[in-house]
Amino acid sequence: MCAAVCGLSSWTEPVTLNLELQKNFFKHAVNSFYNERICMSDTFAAVHVGSYELTMKIFEISRKNGLKCLDHIRHRIDLGSETYATGTISSRHMLELTRVLKEFSEIMKSYGVTNVQAYGTSALRETHNINIICAQLEQRTGIKVDILSNSEQRFLDYKSIALQSTKFTELIEEPTAIIDIGGGSIQVSLFDKDKLVTTQNMKLGVLRLRQTLEHLAEGKDRYPELIAELVDSQLHVLSKFYLNDRTYKNLVIIDDYMSPVFQKISSPGYDKGFIISSDFDKMLERFSRMSNDYIAKELSISTEYVTLAYISGILVKRITVALMSQLLWAPGVTLCDGIAYEYAEKKKYITPIHDFEADIIACGMSIAKRYGGSKSRARTLESIALPIFDKTKKLHGLGHRERLLLELSTILHDCGKYISLMNMGFCCYNIIMSTEIIGLSHRERSIVANVVRFNHENFLYFDDSPDCYKGLTRKDYLTIAKLTAILRVANALDRTHNHKFKDVSVTVKDDEVQILLDTTSDITIEKGLINNRASFFEEIFGVKPVIRQKRLF
Known part of the structure; x- marks a missing residue:
């Protein structure tokens, strides 16, 4: 095997190497192969x-x-x-x-x-x-x-900005909004101190607005007034529920319409693509008085793009007013850049400069906060569920992505209580399925929603064909079953919400998953309730979870 890896011909006679030499030889062979691989393109x-x-x-x-x-x-x-x-x-x-x-x-x-x-x-x-x-x-x-x-599309668009690594990192340290303008909708993502605060989607895309304006059959001079009426009501809702009287100084724009214009202009003293809001307002005012042909010639863009660029510009103007932004930046990136970035990231060609998974978690925490979720309880569940997941990898065979979904499930475990304590599981499911979590596919969101639901309700089996599994595969169903079993055990160990444990350690031994709790508290309730949850865990994994107490009170 080592000979094949190193490109050597087969040995003609047996060679005996001591164990240490064999280890070093194999290590050198693998390193040589790896170094050769990473030099490739x-x-x-x-x-x-x-x-x-x-x-x-x-x-x-x-x-x-x-x-x-x-x-x-x-x-x-x-x-x-x-x-x-x-x-x-x-x-x-x-x-x-x-x-x-x-x-x-x-x-x-x-x-x-x-x-x-x-x-x-x-x-x-x-x-x-x-x-x-x-x-x-x-x-x-x-x-x-x-x-x-x-949510997947916007996440890739967001990743594309990371190609402009230095500027991107500097901007999101301050209150910054990323506005992703598409043909059908826009995505507004708010950042502060390098963390995603919230993200919302609105069906105010450029092509939809153009269709509406064409239907109204009004001239270009009325576009600013009409677009303001169409979009300001939705922006007011965004401001009321998510801005909390805060201003977002920086506005990052991703689109295929206005961005090419930004690449040809800039405010004095700024790099290409940067323009202060007052200069942007003046530019829009000039465009409103020019013909499309003249604008196309002046900016060297296609005439057919001018109307869309103008609509996009007015939309940006309304968002700038709502967020009270002062500096606008269009990095000129496209979805294709994000696609390439994700591929390079997966293949280890590049080192990520930003923790994108942290933004997925931050989005989940924002949803939990909106619906009155307990942050401390979520932390306790996470401190129990994730060690169980990590120590039982040989039993469940799940990977890093599924671990992320379990972490999200602990964060959103009780969001449904905002609507009903009696039907918490069903309400949790509907809240999660109705709320966008940037970076998750619809399938992954459905997995999280079902895990949280079945933490509170009786588990539904795949062969019974319930609606909650619509669009999911049998493999997805098994993932739901495994994550539900883990979350149920974690939930049983903190049933009283009193955070009794300083530390939790997990070991798998024979036919048991032993959960060692470092606590001086009375855990009579936890020991009693674990038996109810243990049967489902044993059904899924074939081993029984058992509580051990490190310290006696």
Whole structure:
């Protein structure tokens, strides 16, 4: 095996090495292979089937040079206006999609692309027969298009900003809002001290607004007034429930409409893409008096983008007023950048400069706070549930991502009590399923919702086909069962909410999971209740959880 790894020919005679030499030799062989691997590079293609255009970026990705964009191809195709109105894609657009994706495939071959990831967003997401559409595209072009949920899409957009690592890190230390403007909706994410405070989605996308304005048949001079009426009511709700009279000094803009304009201008004394709010207001005022052709010529952009850019600009203006922002920054990144960043991160080509999983947890904590969740109780459950998860890996076979879902479940374990103490499990489920958690797919959110629900209610089995498992696989169901079993045991050990334990340690021995509690308190209730929860844990894992007390009172 070592010979194969090192590229050596087979030995012609037996060689005897002592154990230490064998270890060193194998270690050297593996290190040599690893060092050779990380010096390699990937040619990666990121494809985005968006609301208004089809985009492909080709990157050379290596550990030494990070991400280097080799090519950026854009093709205008207005899918959003059609799908938002009808829920379908016409045959004409399907033929155009197929043709362009085939051309993208040929371009990939010319660059020697080794890996490709294609995603569709809201325009495809809102299509009724999306599975049929994606199957046809893959059959005709060889490119598999996966559909991103809104929270996954925004998370990738958010990751794309991390490519501008220094500026990104500096900005989010202060109160900063990231505004992700799409064709169908906008996402407002609020940060402070490098932490995500909240994120909200509103159906105020540029294409939707354009459709409404065209229906009203009013001139360009009335756009600011009409858009203000359309969006200010929703922004007022955002301000009332989430801003708490705070101002967000910095505004980061991600979009395909206004960002190209920002890349051509800046306020005096600022880098490209940065503009202070007063200068931005003056620019919009100038645009309102110019023809689209003149603006297109002055900024060297396509005439067809001018109206969308202007609508996006007015939308940014309304958000700037609501958040009282002073500095605007459009880094000029796209979803394709986020797709490439995530690929490079998974393949260990780059080291993350920001803990994105911490933002997922922060989002969960924000939801729990909104619904009166107990922060101290969540911490106690986490301190019990996560050690059980870690020490029983050989029993459950779950990974790091499932551990994150368990942590979220401990945070959101009692959010339903805000609505009803009698039906807490059902209310928890509905709150979680109705609330966006940035960075989680719909499937993952469903797993968390079911785990929290079954912590309070009788477990429902997959073969009984309950509605709560709709869209989930048998593997997802087993994940729910395993995480529920762990959370139930953790919940039983803090049933009185008195936080009796200083420390919890877990060991697996024979047919038992021994949970050692460091406490001087009376744990009669916990010992009694664990038996009720132990039966389900034993059913799922085949071992019985047993409490041991380290200190006697």
